[in-house]
Amino acid sequence: MAHQYSCGSCEFQVRSENEDELIDIVRTHADDMHDMNVSRGDVRDGMQTV
Ligand SMILES: [Zn+2]
Structure with missing residues (x-):
């Protein structure tokens, strides 16, 4: 997984x-690419499990 x-x-x-x-x-x-500061929680919310 x-x-x-x-x-x-x-x-x-x-x-x-x-x-x-x-x-x-x-x-x-x-x-680097978007000059965006994303929190670890935001990434976790947006990720999929494959
Ligand atoms: Zn991008």
């Missing part, structure tokens, strides 16, 4: 079995 997250603002998509790692990747992406 893995977690997956699709960025709402671009085509970026990430999948990982490690939830903490995925959250870090998404937060770095949002900050």
